[in-house]
Amino acid sequence: MGKITKIAIVGLPNTGKSQIFNNLTGEYTTVANYSGTTIEMKRSLARVNGRDYEIIDTPGLHCLYIHSEEELAVRDMLFTERPDIILQCVDAKYYRQSLMLTAELFDVGIPMIIVLNSVNEAARKGVWVDASELEKALGVPVVEFMAMYGLGGDELKNAIPKARKGRKPVDYGTVIETDLKDVISALPEGTGFEREMAALLLFNDPHLEAYIEKQHGREKASRIKEEVNRIRRRNKYDIRRRINGRRSEWVEETSRAAVKKQKLTPESFSAKFTQASRNPITGVPILLGFMVIAFFLVVNVSLGLEKTLNAIVVKPVVGRIEAFSIPLFWKDLLVGPHGLLTLGIFNAICTVLPILSVFFLLFGFVEDSGYFANFCVLTRRVFATIGVSGKSVTSFILAFACKTMATLNTRALSNGKEKFITVFIIAFAIPCSAQLGISMVILAKVGIWACVIAFGALGLFSLGAGLVLNGVIRDEEPESFIEVLPNMCFPNMRAVFRKTYFRVVEFLKEAVPLFLIAALALFAFERTGVLGIIKKLMEPLIVGWMGLPKDMLDVFMLALASRAAGAGLIFKMVDSGGLDFIQSIVAVAVTASFFPCFPNLMAIAREMGPKRAAGIAVLSSVSAFILVGILHWILVLVFHG
Helix, strand or coil: CCCCEEEEEEECCCCCHHHHHHHHHCCCCCCCCCCCCCCCCEEEEEEECCEEEEEEECCCCCCCCCCCHHHHHHHHHHHHHCCCEEEEEEEHHHHHHHHHHHHHHHHHCCCEEEEEECHHHHHHCCEEECHHHHHHHHCCCEEEEECCCCECHHHHHHHHHHCECCCCCCCCCHHHHHHHHHHHHHCCCCCCCHHHHHHHHHCCCCCHHHHHHHHHCHHHHHHHHHHHHHHHHHCCCCHHHHHHHHHHHHHHHHHHHHEEECCCCCCCHHHHHHHHHHCHHHHHHHHHHHHHHHHHHHHHHHHHHHHHHHHHHHHHHHHHHHHCCCCHHHHHHHHCCCCHHHHHHHHHHHHHHHHHHHHHHHHHHHHHHCHHHHHHHHHHHHHHCCCCCHHHHHHHHHHCCCHHHHHHHHHHCCCHHHHHHHHHHHHHHCCCHHHHHHHHHHHHHHCHHHHHHHHHHHHHHHHHHHHHHHHHCCCCCCCCCCCCCCCCCCCCHHHHHHHHHHHHHHHHHHHHHHHHHHHHHHHHHHHHCHHHHHHHHHHHHHHHHCCCCCCHHHHHHHHHHCHHHHHHHHHHHHHCCCCCHHHHHHHHHHHHHCCCCHHHHHHHHHHHCHHHHHHHHHHHHHHHHHHHHHHHHHHHHHHHC
């Protein structure tokens, strides 16, 4: 078997890289209309037109001068693995920013293909990028691709064998070209990508010295550093500014040949609505509007589905099993309070799944509309008060889909203080999609004010935790945040439904085994008497301090394995009248903020280390029980005082 051709898909954030990965591999990885969705490289072997390839999907890359750990990982992959082909995704709406990256990739000298995405959206803005003229100007194949509609996939596959190096790298002028040659001559033979590496060394890239030392040893790295410093000292100008200036000129020259712009373009409704969503005066009502619509859709549609499944599946099956003449032990194991069917499979499929399906569909719609990226602008001042930047806001948004994925996304944060605050808030007071959707339905059963109070309390918990941590943790130098903000648009519903389908399938794969294991564990604890002992020990905290029934311990134990399992049991308790108005609010608040679920805890340990993960878990649990207890007594005073 011969060497497999390696293809790296690179580009600015939110330019359609994951869509191309899906198209070439036939796999599915989550895509969304905001940056940060891809948090680590994903690889897959694929057969394209009879040939085998290794396809690599990468996080967003603004340039080869590194701004984050995720960008560093992409550059290290390019330098170390030396892929055979680079597919650069270029969003036609932001062609200038992408072409600046193209100029750098040309200096790397790897055969390339330009994948020109969003040409239809650019045309609506009065921008026409001529793919044929761009191909002539760059000297590499340029393929039009509409990620939203899945068009251009066959053309891309046919273009892969035609990948080639750019026509010529950017000419930086005699002086800088001489400096580059001097640095290149100091590099060890066979270094690879000498031209771009020389430019980065002249930029004084903070990570490149460590890379060279790892590849060639400390002594050679030291000699190279001395030579670079000598060259930098002999120049009286800003090398980085001059090189970037030449690249900008090259971009303008290339654009003149390939891009036509309409001089007068009427401002579209999309652009006006996008601007309104970023303005605090109009943005807050828009945000509240989204929340109200989400609440009523999730509650009304999912409750109807849940009742239908309960009537046609759960009640008939449970009734038949209870009618069978089998020992009580086996009946309890199957359909008892902690039964494998009732608390396990039916809880997952007939109670939780209908709610999540509707919520996933709605979340995917808002995600692909481009709203979340603009939400970062709306909330940046609020989040600045708790010591976090726009990158953290992206992680907070991801947490509403999956707290584990959001925690892993914080690896893009190089500021240690901001990373700790972000990870803690995600673990402490942000409900994941499973819990959020189910909690909406739970609270709707006891009144809309319960929803306002519960989620308002969680918002205050988050803000308070951030303010305290921002005041306690020592300041570090704030990191820069670069974000390309898309205009909002009506998403492609086929893509939204497809994303919803894969999220539902992923939930079933992960959740059903966890639901069954948790149900079996609770059944065993109940049979052996362990559950009763623990309930007795926890009674002062659960009953006395938080005003909840002793059976809430079952919820806590289920929630450790899966927040969805715990929320599903709360739903059953509310549905059967086991929780009143105040208890429903307290139950939702405490299960959202106490000890992280196991997958999220593992992600925290991976990003922060085991000791810090344990500290975050303990601190969040103690804080949750204290604050939720206070919330309970405030509600008692207000409604019963």
